Amino acid sequence: MERIPILKMGSFLLVTIQVDMHDQLAMNLQEDLTNRISATGARAVLIDISALDIVDSFIGRMLAGIAGMAKILDAKTVVVGMQPAVAITLVELGLSLDGIHTALNVDRGMALLRNSLELSDDEDLGAELANES
Amino acid sequence: MAEQNTHLSSLLQKNEQSLLTQWIEAQQRVIGTKISPQELKIQCMDFLRLMVEATHQDKSTSIDGPAWVTAKKMLAEVSKSRTNQGFSPSQTALFVFSLKRPLFDLLRKELVDRPNEFADAIWAITQILDQLGLYTAEMHQRSREEVINRQQADMLELSTPVVKLWDGILALPMIGTLDSNRTQIVMESLLQKIMETESEIAIIDITGVPTVDTLVAQHLIKTVTAARLMGTECIISGIRPQIAATIVHLGVELGNIATKSTLADAFKLALSRTGRSVSKTTTHSPATGMRK
Structure with missing residues (x-):
């Protein structure tokens, strides 16, 4: 079954959507991500959708759902790199994704997460090393 | 009724000069000096000539036939130029409607002893001229709309700098x-x-x-x-x-x-x-x- 890879980096989880999202894929992602959050105890999730050109109401709702679930699991979610057309579509669909943080690119998204978790630039990597040793 | 049009064509041709003078006078009375006399004369002459041709070729009282295409094209041009000169729709339509009076006078003179034919001819001319007049008004409106659309597009372009x-x-x-x-x-x-x-x-x-x-x-x-x-x-x-x-x-x-x-x-x-x-x-x- 087709899946979107979820990368773990320190206490962050990274998801990059680089294929066309279809409904099953989105549902799989939601399931995988919640499992990973609880398994790894990740405190933040970054979803990069800069390669996503088209969204429908289902995908929009899925994104909102993922953020909501992550929040309950005590992980902060930031969606980065949304295309103008996607933003307009979501607004027209009435999905303003109120609980979700957004950022222009991955750099800014990471900075936002670090700030809100009050980590220094290297601390997330440090946690990773500590886990491995 | 169709027979009357044969009459109309030859009638127009025969009396072109007197019709023209009266027609131009009638127009100048209403629109005054908004348009130069020479331009008006050229427009009127052209249109009368085209009308003679059209009524000669097409014997019906409808202007939808192919014979009227050039006349209608000319009308559209006249109406467009008048729109740009700031004429109102009724002033533009007057170009055609003011031809009625001279034509009716002419018919009365020609057909004074044949009331039936006179009535038929009046009806035929009224039908044709009304259609032409409405067409002119329509064209006037269309060119106005074009102007509005263009301005709207211009406004959209110039007003959204980031x-x-x-x-x-x-x-x-x-x-x-x-x-x-x-x-x-x-x-x-x-x-x-x-x-x-x-x-x-x-x-x-x-x-x-x-x-x-x-x-x-x-x-x-x-x-x-x-x-x-x-x-x-x-x-x-x-x-x-x-x-x-x-x-x-x-x-x-x-x-x-x-x-x-x-x-x-x-x-x-x-x-x-x-x-x-x-x-x-x-x-x-x-x-x-x-x-x-």
């Missing part, structure tokens, strides 16, 4: 009434620019927007939400007291959108949010500042 105020700070000065069409274009160009420049903050200045109603407010909120989805914060500035009152009276919820009264205040806020500030340099002296 300017960069500082690294990471964009400003969108909105001018004029906002409708769905314009807001759509404004929204798209703003989002596009946000993506190109990766700006963190966009200031929407509505000093030049005369009125804000629920629809405009909704458009603004949509734009701000879309920008937020992309990761850019929006500040709305230039809200005049009346507009603030309107927004509150309408019960529009601007939510947590930051608002400032002037663009300068908004810029200051934008700078502080991006970790910058403006300060005076100590060496500044007002006199040189003025002269510079």
Whole structure:
């Protein structure tokens, strides 16, 4: 079954959507991500959708759902790199994704997460090393 | 009835000169000197000639046939030039309708002893001229619409600049009434620019927007939400007291959108949010500042 890879980096989880999202894929992602959050105890999730050109109401709702679930699991979610057309579509669909943080690119998204978790630039990597040793 | 038209064609041809004089006089009485006599004469002569041809070829009382194509084309041109000269629709249609009187006079003279034929001929001419007159009015309206459409397109183009105020700070000065069409274009160009420049903050200045109603407010909120989805914060500035009152009276919820009264205040806020500030340099002296 087709899946979107979820990368773990320190206490962050990274998801990059680089294929066309279809409904099953989105549902799989939601399931995988919640499992990973609880398994790894990740405190933040970054979803990069800069390669996503088209969204429908289902995908929009899925994104909102993922953020909501992550929040309950005590992980902060930031969606980065949304295309103008996607933003307009979501607004027209009435999905303003109120609980979700957004950022222009991955750099800014990471900075936002670090700030809100009050980590220094290297601390997330440090946690990773500590886990491995 | 169709027979009468044969009559009409030859009648027109025979009396072209006297018709022309009377027709031009009738027009000049109403529209005065808005158009030069020479131009009017040329237009009238051309049209009479075309009408002779058309009535000669097409014996029916309809102007839909192929014989009338050139005449109609000429009418469309006349009507277009009159539109540009600032004629009203009735003044434009008068070009055709004023031909009735001279024609009827002529018919009365020619058919004085044949009342039945006279009545038929009048009916045939009325039908043709009415159709031509309506066609002229229609053309007049169409050229007016063209002008309006072009102006609308021009307005859309010139009124949506997105300017960069500082690294990471964009400003969108909105001018004029906002409708769905314009807001759509404004929204798209703003989002596009946000993506190109990766700006963190966009200031929407509505000093030049005369009125804000629920629809405009909704458009603004949509734009701000879309920008937020992309990761850019929006500040709305230039809200005049009346507009603030309107927004509150309408019960529009601007939510947590930051608002400032002037663009300068908004810029200051934008700078502080991006970790910058403006300060005076100590060496500044007002006199040189003025002269510079």
